[in-house]
Amino acid sequence: MTFGDSHDWVRARLATWASGLLKPDSTERVDQHLAECESCRQLAGAMTSSDPKGDDRGEHIPAFGLARWDRWSRDLTGLSRSLVLEHLQRCEQCRSQLVTLGYRAELPLLEGAESTHSPDAATRAAPPRSVPIRSARKYAWPAWGALAAAAGVAIVAYIVLHHPSSTSVPVAVTPSAVDTTPPRVNPPPAGTSDEALLALGPESSDAVSLASLVRSGEPDTTITRLQFGPAGHVAFQVPIEVATLAGNPNIDVMLVGKGGVILRRLSARRSELAPRDQRRDLLLRAGQHPLVPGDYAVVFVAKGAPQPNRFEYRVRIETAGRHE
Amino acid sequence: MTSMARGRWASDLEDIAMEAWIVLDRVLRREQARNLDALMTRIARFTFIDAVRRLGHDPIERSQPIDDEDAAIGDPLIGSGIDPSALEMVRFCTLEYFTHHRASECIEVARHWFAGRNHAEIGRLLGEKRDAIAKRWERCRRRVVEAFRADLPGPLRQFATELEEVLA
Numbered sequence: 001m002t003f004g005d006s007h008d009w010v011r012a013r014l015a016t017w018a019s020g021l022l023k024p025d026s027t028e029r030v031d032q033h034l035a036e037c038e039s040c041r042q043l044a045g046a047m048t049s050s051d052p053k054g055d056d057r058g059e060h061i062p063a064f065g066l067a068r069w070d071r072w073s074r075d076l077t078g079l080s081r082s083l084v085l086e087h088l089q090r091c092e093q094c095r096s097q098l099v100t101l102g103y104r105a106e107l108p109l110l111e112g113a114e115s116t117h118s119p120d121a122a123t124r125a126a127p128p129r130s131v132p133i134r135s136a137r138k139y140a141w142p143a144w145g146a147l148a149a150a151a152g153v154a155i156v157a158y159i160v161l162h163h164p165s166s167t168s169v170p171v172a173v174t175p176s177a178v179d180t181t182p183p184r185v186n187p188p189p190a191g192t193s194d195e196a197l198l199a200l201g202p203e204s205s206d207a208v209s210l211a212s213l214v215r216s217g218e219p220d221t222t223i224t225r226l227q228f229g230p231a232g233h234v235a236f237q238v239p240i241e242v243a244t245l246a247g248n249p250n251i252d253v254m255l256v257g258k259g260g261v262i263l264r265r266l267s268a269r270r271s272e273l274a275p276r277d278q279r280r281d282l283l284l285r286a287g288q289h290p291l292v293p294g295d296y297a298v299v300f301v302a303k304g305a306p307q308p309n310r311f312e313y314r315v316r317i318e319t320a321g322r323h324e
Numbered sequence: 325m326t327s328m329a330r331g332r333w334a335s336d337l338e339d340i341a342m343e344a345w346i347v348l349d350r351v352l353r354r355e356q357a358r359n360l361d362a363l364m365t366r367i368a369r370f371t372f373i374d375a376v377r378r379l380g381h382d383p384i385e386r387s388q389p390i391d392d393e394d395a396a397i398g399d400p401l402i403g404s405g406i407d408p409s410a411l412e413m414v415r416f417c418t419l420e421y422f423t424h425h426r427a428s429e430c431i432e433v434a435r436h437w438f439a440g441r442n443h444a445e446i447g448r449l450l451g452e453k454r455d456a457i458a459k460r461w462e463r464c465r466r467r468v469v470e471a472f473r474a475d476l477p478g479p480l481r482q483f484a485t486e487l488e489e490v491l492a
Contacts, residue, residue, distance in 0.1 A: 014411075015410040015411040015414055016414065018411050019411065019414050019415050019418060019437065019438065020434070020437040020438075020461065020465065021414065021418065021465055021468065021469060024458075024462065047411060057412070057415055057438045057439070058412070058415030058416045058418065058419040058434070058435075058438050059416075059419060059435075060350065060416070061416060062409060062412040062413055062416055063343045063346040063347050063350070063371075064339075064343050064374070064375070064409055064412070065413075066342075066343075066346050067339050067340070067342035067343035067346060068339050068342075079417065079421075079471060079472065079474075080413065080417050083416070083417050083420040083421060083424070084416075084420075086420065086424060087416075087420050087423075093350070093353065097346050097349060100345075100349075101342055101346075
């Protein structure tokens with residue numbers, strides 16, 4: 001074996017070596033080579049260097065796979081596919097991350113992709129046919145949920161990185177306020193959107209679409225169901241009707257409960273809600289006044305804007321928000 | 325990431341940002357961040373470099389619009405032909421296989437292995453002799469290698485070259 005062969009032989013086995021799966025004699029051979037070869041040692045060091053993944057190594061579905069689930073999951077075959085499926089059924093964390101990214105937490109059923117050597121064929125149920133809710137590329141990407149969680153406010157408009165280079169900063173927020181002023185019920189503006197939102201990022205499992213306006217004369221129309229997830233709050237994207245308002249009016253965003261009680265209120269300029277025509281996500285936190293299951297309205301009122309200046313969306317909360 | 329990319333891999337940046345968020349979420353579930361900004365920066369850098377490694381590109385050669393030494397990403401794996409995601413996948417499959425079979429004795433050692441500890445270190449941590457750990461791991465290794473050998477050529481095919489040797 002030449003020197004070059006030795007390098008190639010070792011480099012081809014670094015992943016297996018780093019996982020401890022090489023035969024003992026092969027492991028010894030790699031170890032010996034690494035002790036003598038600086039360049040290969042650098043490669044091995046880079047491969048096994050301490051990175052932020054830390055102790056999670058191998059514990060969850062690889063992050064690069066989850067991030068590209070619509071494509072990556074379809075390439076899975078055989079035993080690795082079975083193992084990913086099994087992990088997904090068991091691991092709430094991986095499921096919630098997929099949902100956060102806007103995917104269904106399922107593996108699409110692909111003919112011929114299932115392993116004939118599954119770890120335990122008798123216990124495996126066929127996965128449901130599924131498709132991603134949407135392509136992750138198509139929608140905005142919000143900033144880190146941890147920052148949003150740290151904000152500690154009732155309604156938070158937080159960064160949406162529709163473009164990774166966005167330098168947006170969170171919209172100023174106001175704490176939860178209880179107001180007993182009943183909201184007016186104006187006729188809705190013409191035109192609706194059937195866009196299936198929603199927020200991306202850590203709160204998107206709690207996200208709700210404000211895609212459809214409540215129609216006049218159909219006050220009981222439920223357009224969206226909200227589920228408070230583990231984070232205890234809901235996110236929704238600034239509706240396009242609001243984002244495209246002319247000028248830069250001040251806009252009140254209100255969550256309205258029974259009897260017209262305003263449970264949450266946020267005031268912001270249109271340019272803050274939709275900077276450079278990129279709609280931000282609004283984060284509705286459970287806050288000090290936990291929301292109980294029931295029907296609510298999310299109302300946007302633009303002050304000083306030409307008509308239409310009021311947009312109302314009806315939502316239903318099906319599970320209670322958590323106290324924070 | 326955008327500053328590191330310098331206009332390169334524009335179509336991949338969203339995927340990479342999502343990947344970085346997953347890593348951040350996992351880290352924050354595991355431990356509290358003392359300096360969130362620093363953690364995010366570190367994760368962004370690692371994730372970006374990992375992604376470039378996977379892309380298998382030499383960033384300098386591909387970066388025609390960039391004439392800037394600062395654009396270089398100093399990482400020995402970039403351009404080496406080695407895909408570090410192979411390591412992540414084989415580790416996941418190994419642990420998951422042991423989990424499925426409730427092989428707790430194997431999971432225990434595998435986790436230490438993946439954390440970069442050798443037999444002696446694992447033995448000290450588990451209160452066992454080095455040889456006992458080596459024997460235990462050898463039994464575990466054979467189990468998972470047998471399973472990989474019987475598999476279809478799926479994503480594990482990335483390790484085919486390695487596995488050929490493993491299985492020889």
